[in-house]
Amino acid sequence: MNRADARVLIVGVGGLGCPSALTLAHAGVGVLGLCDDDVVELGNLHRQILFGQGDVATPKLDAAARVLRDAAPSVSLRLHRTRLLPDNAVSLVREYDVVLEGSDNFATKFLAADACAIAGVPVVHASAVxxxxxxxxxxxxxxPCYRCLFEDVPGDGAPGCADAGVVGPVVGVVAAAQADLALGLVDCAPVEGQLVTFDGRLxxxxxxxxxxxxxxxxxxxxxxxxxxxxxxxxxPASAG
Ligand SMILES: [Zn+2]
Structure with a gap:
């Protein structure tokens, strides 16, 4: 599809959603939806590159929208001040052509996977731990789908970014890969089923x-x- 006609939803405006949103805005997608209900915290700033010190305690969507409108005035922003939840997930993803899911918890990842499959909407999942x-x-x-890789929501023992930590540059690389795959889906490139893995130590x-x-x-x-x-x-917890 034409990028200017593409409607792309970003679930979680965190370490992955911030760089992805900027890349997609610059790449010329027509509509960019942002879904998040969090405020900016000081500890977010090393990886959530749309935000600065002055944004602390501001809703992420407001801070992100300010930067994105300045960076790419032609992009039409839709702000969804909510988390992706069981009662809104299918109707929300149906409004879009491609979904990017960069949440920090498995419940939201599986919910996004299931909702997109039910709605028939392509999705790019990403995580960095x-x-x-x-x-x-x-x-x-x-x-193939996210559940082909990970069968179901894991129990409490699975490490998340809250306990395993997040390395800012690794998040940036993964976000670039996520945005690249999303643009591939928009451009009808054969990227379905592709998995990009990045190991920052190697x-x-x-x-x-x-x-x-x-x-x-x-x-x-x-x-x-x-x-x-x-x-x-x-x-679901908040986006990381
Ligand atoms: Zn599957």
Missing amino acids: GWVGTAMAVGAQGK DQLRRRRVPSRSDCALCGQAARIRRIEPDAYAS
Whole structure:
């Protein structure tokens, strides 16, 4: 599709969402939606590059919109002052052509994966924990999907950025990969199923295609996720 006609939603205006939003705005997408209900904190600034010291305690959407409008006046911004939740996820992603999900918690990642599959909207998932990060593109046909890689919301033992820490430059590299995959989906390039992995200790960036899993609960032969069941997702925390 024409970039100027593309509507792209960014879920979580954090360490991944900030650089992705700037890249997509500069790349000429027509509509950029931002979904977040958080305020800027001092500890965000080393990786959330749309914000400065003067933005602390300001809603992230307001601070981000100011920078994005200045950087790319032609982009039309839509501000969704909410988290992605079971009761709004499908209707929200349906308003867009491509979704970028950069939240810091598994519940929101699986919710975004399921909602996009149900709505038939392509999505690029990304995460960065410690020195390692990944970005994965899922096409409109929803196969292979995020659940082909990670089967279900993990228990309390899985490390998140709150306990494993976040390395700012690693987040930046992963966000660039996420934005690149999203632009690939907009441009109809064959990026569906591609997984980009970056290891900051080895300075190693790898790109490979994820195989679909025939027993996947979302896209497999006997797929059983047909609608959003609120109990299937723990309460989503804020975007990192
Ligand atoms: Zn799958």
